[in-house]
Amino acid sequence: MSSPKETIDRRGLMLVLSSPSGAGKTTIARRVLAEDPEITASISHTTRPRRPSEVDGKDYHFVDKQTFTQMRDQKAFLEWALVFDNFYGTTRAPVAESLKRGRDVLFDVDWQGAESLRTQAGQDVVSVFVLPPTAGALEERLKARAQDSDNVVARRMAGASNEIRAWDKYDYVLINFDVDKSVEAVHAVLAAERLKRSRLTGLQGFVEGLLTEL
Numbered sequence: 001m002s003s004p005k006e007t008i009d010r011r012g013l014m015l016v017l018s019s020p021s022g023a024g025k026t027t028i029a030r031r032v033l034a035e036d037p038e039i040t041a042s043i044s045h046t047t048r049p050r051r052p053s054e055v056d057g058k059d060y061h062f063v064d065k066q067t068f069t070q071m072r073d074q075k076a077f078l079e080w081a082l083v084f085d086n087f088y089g090t091t092r093a094p095v096a097e098s099l100k101r102g103r104d105v106l107f108d109v110d111w112q113g114a115e116s117l118r119t120q121a122g123q124d125v126v127s128v129f130v131l132p133p134t135a136g137a138l139e140e141r142l143k144a145r146a147q148d149s150d151n152v153v154a155r156r157m158a159g160a161s162n163e164i165r166a167w168d169k170y171d172y173v174l175i176n177f178d179v180d181k182s183v184e185a186v187h188a189v190l191a192a193e194r195l196k197r198s199r200l201t202g203l204q205g206f207v208e209g210l211l212t213e214l
């Protein structure tokens with residue numbers, strides 16, 4: 001009898017996280033990425049100015065409008081959107097490669113990006129929406145970040161209702177009462193979604209092998 005292989009080959013999934021700015025999504029995403037070796041971040045391109053704490057190539061690829069437009073025209077983006085006057089886009093190539101190798105990819109995109117990814121990648125997408133517990137908590141977090149001007153904070157608060165209205169398109173919705181619990185919830189979603197039969201490309205072979213040995 002052959003010794004069993006302890007993992008079954010699977011196709012990677014696309015974990016799409018959205019929320020209004022300031023709901024804590026970036027903190028949750030960073031924690032999940034740090035704690036789970038099977039998932040990596042999709043690093044978007046943006047024309048937004050870099051914040052002091054951000055690193056080019058790690059948080060985003062910061063590019064000018066001309067570069068972004070050229071890339072868009074060359075169909076380099078799987079999806080792109082205009083958010084608060086800046087362009088944001090997800091490049092196509094790294095995603096396909098990761099999914100094929102059974103690696104999951106995390107996307108921190110707005111509701112428009114989530115919608116495009118759902119349309120284009122359907123079954124590969126698992127979408128999670130993060131809501132703040134109160135409107136006050138949202139504003140506090142935006143102000144505490146202190147990396148954006150008052151004007152930017154005000155615009156992001158105004159944009160929050162647009163983003164929140166997309167909540168019912170998502171597979172899972174978390175209310176971020178407590179970051180630790182939210183991170184745990186995302187781990188639970190990942191654990192269950194990774195077990196989906198449709199992602200387990202190695203299952204057919206495994207079962208056939210099992211049957212021949214009976």
Ligand code: 5GP
Pocket residue numbers: 018019020021044045048079080081083088089090108109110111112113114
């Ligand atoms: P921020 O400027 O705070 O980093 O991001 C603003 C918004 O743009 C957030 O809701 C974030 O999820 C979204 N965003 C970041 N990268 C992308 C992207 O590649 N595509 C889309 N559609 N939205 C993005």
